[in-house]
Amino acid sequence: MKNGKAARGIVKQVQAFLREAEVEAYLVGGSVRDHLLGKELHDLDFAVSDDAMRLSRRFADLVGGAFVPLDTQNATARVVLRFEEDGETHAGGSSAYRRLNIDFTTLRGHEITRDLAHRDFTVNAMAIALDEILDENPTIIDPFDGQTDLSQRVVRGVQPDIFREDAGRLLRAVRIATQLQGHIEPVTASWLRADGDLLGDVSKERIRDELIKILILPNSRWSLEQIARLDLLGTLLPELEAGQGIPARAEGDEDIWSHSLKSLEAAEKYLGTLGIGNHGQNDPSLGKSLAAVHYELHDYWIEEMVVDRPRFALLKFAVLLHDVGKPAVVSQDSEGKRIFEGHETAGAAITREIFRRLKFASREEEWAADGVRTHGQPAHLTSQYLQDKRAIYRFFRDTEEGAPVALVISLTDYLSRPKRKEGLPEWPQFAEEIGKLYSYYFTPGHALVHPPTLLNGNELMRRLHLQAGPEVGQLLEAIREAQAADLVHTREEALEYGQRWLQQN
Numbered sequence: 026m027k028n029g030k031a032a033r034g035i036v037k038q039v040q041a042f043l044r045e046a047e048v049e050a051y052l053v054g055g056s057v058r059d060h061l062l063g064k065e066l067h068d069l070d071f072a073v074s075d076d077a078m079r080l081s082r083r084f085a086d087l088v089g090g091a092f093v094p095l096d097t098q099n100a101t102a103r104v105v106l107r108f109e110e111d112g113e114t115h116a117g118g119s120s121a122y123r124r125l126n127i128d129f130t131t132l133r134g135h136e137i138t139r140d141l142a143h144r145d146f147t148v149n150a151m152a153i154a155l156d157e158i159l160d161e162n163p164t165i166i167d168p169f170d171g172q173t174d175l176s177q178r179v180v181r182g183v184q185p186d187i188f189r190e191d192a193g194r195l196l197r198a199v200r201i202a203t204q205l206q207g208h209i210e211p212v213t214a215s216w217l218r219a220d221g222d223l224l225g226d227v228s229k230e231r232i233r234d235e236l237i238k239i240l241i242l243p244n245s246r247w248s249l250e251q252i253a254r255l256d257l258l259g260t261l262l263p264e265l266e267a268g269q270g271i272p273a274r275a276e277g278d279e280d281i282w283s284h285s286l287k288s289l290e291a292a293e294k295y296l297g298t299l300g301i302g303n304h305g306q307n308d309p310s311l312g313k314s315l316a317a318v319h320y321e322l323h324d325y326w327i328e329e330m331v332v333d334r335p336r337f338a339l340l341k342f343a344v345l346l347h348d349v350g351k352p353a354v355v356s357q358d359s360e361g362k363r364i365f366e367g368h369e370t371a372g373a374a375i376t377r378e379i380f381r382r383l384k385f386a387s388r389e390e391e392w393a394a395d396g397v398r399t400h401g402q403p404a405h406l407t408s409q410y411l412q413d414k415r416a417i418y419r420f421f422r423d424t425e426e427g428a429p430v431a432l433v434i435s436l437t438d439y440l441s442r443p444k445r446k447e448g449l450p451e452w453p454q455f456a457e458e459i460g461k462l463y464s465y466y467f468t469p470g471h472a473l474v475h476p477p478t479l480l481n482g483n484e485l486m487r488r489l490h491l492q493a494g495p496e497v498g499q500l501l502e503a504i505r506e507a508q509a510a511d512l513v514h515t516r517e518e519a520l521e522y523g524q525r526w527l528q529q530n
Contacts, residue, residue, distance in 0.1 A: 032066070035088070035106060035125060036159060039069065042084050043155055049074035051137050051152040053130075057165065058148050061175055068126045072140050072152070077129035078102050084127070100131035138168050145194045146201060146213075147171035147181045178207025185216055192223035195257060196235040203239060203248045209255075217255055224260045232261065233383040240338040243297075243304045246290045249345070253282075264375055265345070267352045275362045277443060281348050287441035292344040294440065295433055299323050301337050310453040311436070314460030321467040325429065331386050340433055343393040347400050347434045349375045373398035388426075396430025399423055403435035404449060407458040414473060418509035421466065421474045428466055432459055476508035479519040488520055489527065500526060 043050045052060075054070040073080055078094065081102035085092035091105040104127045133140040137152050144150040147169040157163035165172060174181050180202045188194050195217055202209050209217065224232070239248045252258050258266045268281030297304035298311045299322055315322060326337040350372030351365045358364050373394040380390035402420045406413070424431050439455055449455055465473045480488075482497045491497055503526050507513040513522050 032108075032123070032125060033159065035108070035127075036069065038088060039071070039084070039127060040155060040158065042087060043071070043073065043080075046075065046080060046083075048080070049132065049137075050155040051132075051140075051166070052155070052158045053141070053152045054144065054149045057151040057153055058171075058175060060153070060163075061151075061165070061172065066125075067123070068128065070128045070130070071155075072130050072132045072137065074132045074135065076100060077131040081127075081129040084129075090127075095128070101128065103128050137166055141166070141168055142183060143190070144183055145187050145191070145197065147174045147183060148179075148201065148205070150183050174210075175205070178202075178205040179210050180205065180207065180213060181210040182213040182216055188216060188220035188223060192220065192227045193231050193235065195221060195224050195227075195255075196232065196239070196252070196261070199248050199251045199255070199257075200235060200239050200242070202251065203242050203244060206244070209251070214255060217257075221256050222260065224257055229382060229384045233385065234333070236261070236342070236383070237334050237338050240341045241302060241335065243293060243302065245293065245341055246286045249286060249289065262379065264349050264379060268348065271352050271355060272363060273348065273351070275364065279443065281351050284441060285345050285348060288347065288434070288437040289341060289345050291437035291440035292341050292433060295436055296326065296337055296340075299326065301326050302335075308456075310456045314453075314456040315463065317460065318463045318467045322429075322463065325467075330389050330392070334385075334389070339389055339393060340430060343376065343396050343430050344434055344437050346376050346379065346393070347372060347397050347438075349379075349397075369398050369401050392426050393430060395424050395427025396434060397427075399427060399431045400434035400438070403432055403459060403462065404438070406462070407435075407450060407455055414510045415506050417462070417465070417473045418476070418506055420462075429463070432462055432466075435459060472511070473509050476505045479508070479513070479516045480504065480523075485520075485523060489523055499530075 050071050050073045052069065053072045056066055056068060056070045059066055077100045078097065081104050082092050084090070085104040088104070088106060093103040093105060095101045095103050106125045106127065108123060108125070133143050141150040141152060148171045150167075150169045151171045152166040153163045154166070169183055180198055182188075182198075198209055198213065198217060239245060242248065249258075252261060253266070253269075265282060265285065268285065271281050273279050273281045273284035293304045294306040294308050295311060296302055297306035298308050298315065299319060301323060312319075326340065327335055329335050330339065348365075348368065350368040350370070353371050353375070354365050354368050356364055356366070376394045376397045377390050380393060399420065402423070406416055406420060420431075421428055436456070436459055439449065439452065450458065465471045468474070470477060480501070482493075482501060485491065485500060486493065486497060489500075491500075500523050504513060504519050504523060507519075507522050513519050
């Protein structure tokens with residue numbers, strides 16, 4: 026079994042604990058699949074012949090892990106461990122920590138082959154006995170020939186009612202096919218289509234988690250195309266399905282859905298350039314433009330805003346949704362051309378609705394919505410070659426935490442267009458200008474992002490003899506813009522500028 030020294034030590038602890046408890050136990054499911062693929066294990070799934078809830082709580086107490094009940098009805102619980110792995114470090118030099126999830130499920134049917142018969146897909150219906158899990162070549166219990174399907178990268182259902190037993194498997198089928206870089210076997214796909222409406226009965230939290238797992242993987246465009254082809258998109262994200270058949274631009278036949286998928290593909294090129302999440306594509310111009318902030322961006326995107334939800338997966342979701350407001354606002358101008366006035370604002374509102382529906386955290390919702398709302402601004406800035414410092418300041422002020430998202434969407438919009446939009450520079454120049462905006466964002470206290478505070482409202486009112494009211498806030502904001510434009514540097518200059526502003530306004 027491929028794993029680091031620390032992780033193997035934890036596996037030995039599990040073995041010793043279960044032996045002492047005198048229970049029959051097996052490593053099952055995705056853990057066996059990943060072992061056969063030679064992957065390092067980040068999750069361990071055990072089927073045990075005793076009360077899994079009680080055992081997992083005891084093991085969590087023993088090793089100092091977090092006990093998380095997953096499914097009380099089916100007696101499934103998780104122990105979460107966090108540990109430092111074999112002296113590894115992150116790019117910034119800090120210690121590399123790993124999280125290991127250890128799941129315990131009560132053995133169904135009181136016998137391993139009966140338990141495997143209730144699992145979803147043949148590639149997950151395999152097991153390894155407890156005593157052999159650290160062996161280099163353990164005996165694989167494989168009653169449904171999952172090893173053959175795994176070698177051929179086929180996702181095949183164990184029996185016809187797998188989706189009726191658990192509708193959460195509908196999205197899992199797509200995710201596993203993506204992981205294997207394979208396909209869903211035709212009969213299984215027919216079962217999936219027949220039971221696809223059951224996806225609406227799955228908890229929103231579980232749908233969210235499956236969607237994030239899909240977006241963490243490379244080649245998410247293929248995953249979303251499969252979701253659409255299997256008739257799941259209308260239940261999962263009807264707002265995206267609404268973009269099918271509606272042209273994405275004033276001219277051209279490409280619809281909003283196709284453009285969104287191309288943008289998602291371009292986002293993976295951006296992530297690949299930064300070496301994130303096994304997204305292997307690379308763009309030399311982009312790499313050069315981001316070189317100065319490569320490590321800052323890398324650490325920013327891999328950070329988890331919420332446990333198991335890294336920013337880069339949320340970014341891909343925001344990119345996918347960036348034009349979701351267009352169907353609601355599409356109209357024609359006086360010359361009969363399609364226009365989408367206000368689609369960014371409409372898209373931000375819809376993005377919020379989707380994030381709330383899928384039970385994302387409020388900070389994730391605001392972050393993504395801010396990026397969608399302002400995603401058109403960077404293109405306007407780069408068309409001016411970053412000469413207007415006030416405009417740059419306003420962009421960072423308006424986007425708040427969503428600035429990195431808006432900048433990526435501007436890049437993906439450029440890369441996914443069939444031809445360069447009039448007024449924008451060529452790709453190397455465009456990428457360079459976006460790289461400059463990123464460098465401003467990641468420079469602490471940069472005047473174009475966070476101008477230093479020279480005066481507060483109370484001092485401004487006292488020195489300029491003002492009454493409390495909205496005018497004070499407007500004046501403070503005008504002074505900050507003047508700082509960004511390099512017109513004000515000191516408190517006295519700020520007061521002088523404020524006096525002139527009051528006279529003019």
